[in-house]
Amino acid sequence: xxxxxxxxxxxxxxxxxxxxxxxxxxxxxxxxxxxxxxxxxxxxxxxxxxxxxxxxxxxxxxxxxxxxxxxxxxxxxxxxxxxxxxxxxxxxxxxxxxxxxxxxxxxxxxxxxxxxxxxxxxxxxxxxxxxxxxxxxxxxxxxxxxxxxxxxxxxxxxxxxxxxxxxxxxxxxxxxxxxxxxxxx
Numbered sequence: 001x002x003x004x005x006x007x008x009x010x011x012x013x014x015x016x017x018x019x020x021x022x023x024x025x026x027x028x029x030x031x032x033x034x035x036x037x038x039x040x041x042x043x044x045x046x047x048x049x050x051x052x053x054x055x056x057x058x059x060x061x062x063x064x065x066x067x068x069x070x071x072x073x074x075x076x077x078x079x080x081x082x083x084x085x086x087x088x089x090x091x092x093x094x095x096x097x098x099x100x101x102x103x104x105x106x107x108x109x110x111x112x113x114x115x116x117x118x119x120x121x122x123x124x125x126x127x128x129x130x131x132x133x134x135x136x137x138x139x140x141x142x143x144x145x146x147x148x149x150x151x152x153x154x155x156x157x158x159x160x161x162x163x164x165x166x167x168x169x170x171x172x173x174x175x176x177x178x179x180x181x182x183x184x185x
Contacts, residue, residue: 003178004147005138011097011183013076015087020072020079024063027075028055034078045070091185092132098125098184099151104177107160117176122159130154148175 021027031041038056042049047067054060063071091097099122106117133150142150156173160166 002144002147003181004134004144004151007181007183008134008138008147009076011185012084012087013079015083015185016080017083018080020076024061024068024071025055025058027071028052030075031071031078032056044074087185088135092128092135094128095131095185096126096128097131097134098123099155100180100182100184101175101178102180103175105152105155105173106176107156107173119177119179122155124155124159126154126158130158148178151175 021030028041031044032038032052035041035044038052039049042052045052045067051060055063101123102119102121104117104119105122130150130153133154134147137147137150152173152175160173
């Protein structure tokens with residue numbers, strides 16, 4: 001499970017203009033339309049082609065919990081790609097992204113200053129270039145650890161150093177425990 005990646009996806013989903021299909025049959029029909037065949041959908045969901053065909057015809061209505069989760073994930077991943085791209089582009093070029101987190105943040109600072117990590121609740125508007133770095137890393141398949149590092153760097157520059165106006169000697173900020181993390185565009 002990717003905390004930062006899931007948070008970015010949830011923020012982008014807020015930009016959707018139409019709701020994601022709810023029923024299993026509607027979701028299967030959408031995936032078949034997107035992938036072009038019931039065989040491709042069956043391979044992706046790790047079920048038989050006949051099972052997919054039965055969902056498409058509404059002969060089966062209630063999937064097993066594990067299949068329901070995979071089905072929901074795959075549909076949400078593909079839903080409204082142009083709206084998703086537009087929202088990401090806007091965040092990365094003009095609007096930026098807001099991060100709301102309650103996490104244990106630690107940092108590396110020079111000797112003589114307190115570098116004890118502690119739980120903080122921060123809501124910070126990150127400039128567009130930080131949003132661009134996060135989305136770019138996510139698209140390239142970066143690990144959640146790498147996404148956390150990028151988000152921590154963004155918080156260091158934006159919140160702790162206030163764009164270079166304070167805490168200039170701060171070397172590194174890191175997330176150690178994330179209790180809550182949410183992004184908003």
